[in-house]
Amino acid sequence: MDERLTRKLRILADAAKYDASCASSGAPKRSAGRGGIGSTNRIGICHSYTPDGRCVSLLKILLTNYCLFDCAYCINRRSSNVERARFSVQEVVDITIAFYKRNYIEGLFLSSGIIRSPDYTMEQLVLVAKSLRQQHGYRGYIHLKTIPEASPWLVEQAGLWADRLSVNLELPTDEGLKSFAPEKQAGTIKAAMGQMRERIEEAEAERRSFSPAGQSTQLIVGADGASDADMLRTTANLYDRYALRRVYFSAFSPIPDSTSRLPAKAPPLQRENRLYQADWLLRHYEFGVEEIASATEGGMLDLEVDPKLAWALKNRARFPVDVNKADREMLLRVPGLGARAVDKIVRARRHTTLRLDDLKRLSGALKRSLPFLIAADHHPGGSTDRADLRARLVQPAAKQLALF
Amino acid sequence: MREIALQPGADLAGFRQAVRGLVADGIPPEQIEWTVAEPSLFGAEPAGDARSDAPPLRLPRPVAELVEEVVPHRDPERYALLYDVIWRVTHGRRGLLEIASDPVVHRLELMRKSVRRDIHKMHAYVRFRQIETAPGEPERYAAWFEPDYFILQAATPFFVERFRAMRWRIVTPIGTAEWDGVTLRFGPSGSRADVPSGDAFEAGWTGYYESTFNPARANPKLMQQHMAKKYWRNMPEAATISNLVRSASSRVERMLEEGPTVPTKRMPEGALAAMLEQAPASLAELNAIIRSSGPLVPGATQAVVGEGPEHADIIFVGEQPGDEEDIQGRPFVGPAGRLLDRAMAEAGIDRKDVYLTNAVKHFKFEQRGKRRIHAKPTAGEVSHYRWWLMRELELIEPKLVVALGGTAVLALTGKQVPITRARGPAKLLEDFPGYITVHPSYLLRLPDEDAKRTAYTAFVDDMRRIRDMGRAARSRVAAE
Incomplete structure (x- = not known):
């Protein structure tokens, strides 16, 4: 790989890194x-980790970082x-x-600044995916950014070659978008998302391939005034x-070269x-968004305790829960019990009555659960309702956790 | 006390054979001592006292899988623990594995998890280096990797599925796996020196790795949870880690100190205005786009775009090009097209005055011997093409839109409608009057001549009404 190409790769990787999505799942x-070469499995593989703790799965680059748009939050805005x-x-x-042949990556995640026109740019992105599939018999993962301002027929083509499509909404409110991304429109973005949803669902029903790994999006945290509840x-x-x-x-x-706004x-x-x-509670723990919002302060999530614990602390009347009797739905609400631990509990208790020693082998974070659950040899007594329960459960130095 | 000596490494065959004999003889776990033999120069020998004539043992599938996955572990107690579970499962506790809180099951599950993790990390962290080959020969690659457990056999089929077209070998301290494009072979262990010391793409890859790191998020501890230091020495990009971590905070400070900059570029007004005029402004432009896009249905030699005057009064929408259309690249030139021509001529419509197009612009077919048999596009495939059809209508602005058959109606309205009932004038779209009739290929498919004749007469009647509606609409527009 010659020096000129390496130099471009550095610039265009740097320009793409603020997109959090890296999943190859x-x-x-x-x-x-x-x-040919290339394979995919359901969960994807992280081939490396950078010192920010984030996974390197896909080659995440822009086709170009020249851009006609001027979105204030973006390193590639035209005025930068x-x-x-x-x-x-x-x-x-x-x-x-x-x-890919050297096993550095799981596939490609390609996005681009808007050059010439949204259609022209989108055509180039589609062309990359199509060449990989057709000329190289490549069956690895491809994630393409959809440019919502591009003509809808280009989205129709992108989904034939890509495993995943995404449009980034970036700002959760229409006002935020209007003020920070003058060329973008919430309506255009949502129309593209709606179009992709239809095609993905039709293809699934007809057993054809169209963006089989679905679509995703990204929201920026902390650029505008949106609260966590808004997000x-x-x-x-x-x-x-x-x-x-x-x-x-x-x-x-x-970002280097930031705007004063x-x-x-x-x-x-x-x-x-x-x-x-x-988000995890919404998708895997059957929480409603208003339930989570009800456990925020002024719309902001508690930074010292996780949102499930925050909800439990505000709903103590629902606890303690008996691990040997409670429904799966209620077990999922116990702080510290993950979905996998809950599944293990539900399977094991068909054969045996669970005691604390058993639970220690089933869950990695049992200490946090103790005030909220009953086992054969454990009852939290009054500790569920103690006034200082929150203080006792706050982890000393709230640690940064993994992005998935 | 029985002593069972197994081969070093993951001796799944030896363990299986021993278990069969032990269960057949009714030997409980506490009477067995599991040991690992010295590496034998003469290959695997019968495992200790184990009988080789014992019948196969039927284990529940989850137990068999647990055995397979745990045997590659290095824990010397693994065979004893597995036998403990097998003994209990075969003595009345078939559901034992469901009790994840059982201390032995728990330990075995932890071992399984470590083995799976080791396999996963091998899939992730192997780094191939290209071996020089003569021009014209297939590309060859090699990698050195150090797994924790005896996972070579379990982990390498993954690389076959992924790198089928390459020739590669993975060298490890526990053996070598080699793929020649046809067969995966295992051989004795090797050393790092068996693999090239570099690769032409490592500098580029390392550059990518450095650039994709965001110093404002530095969190080396989190990185190490996922990618332990022991892997670093075999990963070219890892050489940059210490420098990236060391410089992270000063890089962020510099960004914060430097703060906002004043844009040096002028406002590209011309480019911005041009950007918004991307929609194809003429049929010629639109058709060029359709022709240059690949088929959205499988098959097809070329796109078949619409044909007729730019501002025709009447537009006929069919289903999709057929075999002859696909070869000639023109719509309605096959048997159905000739029938349509005849009916239009009888009704006094000149084909040259109307616009003919299809809902789907590519031929979808099934190959049967030498013949390509028309295959109906699915509803989803029809929607892929809908945008082009709508743009055609916007550009032509016809006075009447004629849907020939169900697919055309579906493309225009998004709905499935029974043609026989909906036949005649119909509201297909908000902006244009519409008319529904059958597709001419329907007439060709009718089995007996009488039915064909009747249907054809009705089709010509439709054409006459279409002609009249077209004329009426034009004079109305002219009057306005």
Whole structure:
């Protein structure tokens, strides 16, 4: 790989890194055909981790960071003075194949600044995916960014080659979008999401392939004035109306060459983490968005305790829960019990009566659960209702957790 | 006391054979001592006292899977613990594995988890390096990897599925796996020196790794939870970690200190205005786009776009091109098209005056011998093409839209409608009057001549009404 190409790769990776999504999950299981390379499994693989603790799964790059749009939060906005570069379609294809063959990556995540027109840009992105599939018999993962301002027929083509499509909403409220991203419109973004949802569902029903790993989006945390409750309501609405697989949260991070309109401070990583936890409750723990919102203060999630614990502390009348008798739904509400631990409890208690020693082998965070559950040899007594329960459960130094 | 000596490594075959004999002889776990033999130069020998004539043992599938997954572990107690579970499962506790809180099950599950993790990390962290080959020869790659457990056999089929077209070998301290494009073979262990010391893409990859790191989020502890230090020495990108961590905070401070900048570029007004005029402004532009896009249904030699005057009064929408249309690249030139021509001519419509197009622009077919048999596009496939059809209508602004058959109605309205009942003038779209009739290919498919004749007469009647409606609409517009 020559120096000029490496230099471009550095610029265009740097320009793409503020997109939090890196997942290579959700594609159907595929393996390489004769004479081809590439496979996918359901969960994806992280091939490396950078010192920010984030996974490197896909080659996440922009086709170009030249851009006609001027979104205040974006490092690539047209008014920024960052160094610019542009890959040719062939260069992206070649780097992807070379990296893939060396087992550096699980696939490609390609996005781009808007050059010439949204249609032209989107055509180039589609062309990369199509060349990988057709010329190289490549069956690895491809995630393409959909440019919502592009003509709808380009989305129709993108989904034929990509495993996942995404449009980033970035700001949870229409006002935020209007004020920080003058060229973007919430209506256009949502129309594209709606179109993708229809096609994805039709293809599933007809057993054809169209973006089989679904669609996702990203919201920026801490760039505008939106509260956590705003973010979560938008999130729940997106899951509901557009059947998104994932909503990613990206803490607004200082960028070189920033604009004076946005806060220059450390990224709100703890807040981002709590939002991910709340999102997890929405998707896997059968929590309603208003239930989570009811456990916020002024719309903001508690930074010291996780949202499930925050909810439990405000709903103590529902506890303690008997692990040997309670429904699965109620067990999922016990702080510290994860979905996997709950499944193990439900299976094991068919054969035996669970005691604390048993629970220690089933759950990794039992200490936090103790005030909220009953086992054969354990009853929390009055501790569920103690006034200082929250203080006793706050972890000393709230730790930064993983992005998935 | 029985002593069972198994081969070093993951001796699944030896363990299976021993278990069969032990269960057949009714030997309980506490009377067995499991040991691992010295590596034998002469291959696997019968495992200790185990009988080789014992009948196969039927275990519940989850137990068999647990055995397979735990045997590659290094814990010397693994065979004894597995036998303990097998003994209990075969003595009245079939559901034992469901009790994840059982201390032995718990320990075995932890071992299984470690083995799975080790396999997963091997899939993730193997780094191939290209071996020089003569021009024209297939590309060859090699990697050195150090797994924690005896997972070579379990972990390498993954690389076959992924890198089928490559020739590769993975060298480890517990053996070598080699893929020649046809067969996966296992051989003796090797050393790091068996693999090239570098690769032409490692500098580029390392550059990517450095650039994708965001110093404002530095969290090396979290990184190490996922990617323990022991892996670093075999990953080219890891050489940059210490420097990235060391410089992170000063890089962030600099960004915060430097603060906002003043844009040096002028406002690209011309480019911004041009950007908004991307929609195809003429049929020629639209058709060029359709032609250059690949088929959205499988098959097809080329796109077949609409044909006729730019501002025709009447537009006929069919289903999709057929075999002849696909070859010629023109709509309605096959048998159904010729029948339509005849009916239009009888009704006094000149084909040259109307616009003919299809809902789907590519031929979808099933190959049967030498023949390509028309295959009906699915509703989803019809929607893929809908945007182009709508743009055609916007550009042509016809006075009447004629839907020929069900697929055309579906494309125009998004709804499935029974044609026989809906036949005649119909509201297909908000902006244009519509008319529904059958597709001419329907007439060709009718089995007997009488039915064909009657249907054809009715079709010509439809054409006459269409002609009249077209004329009326035009004179109405002219009067306005």
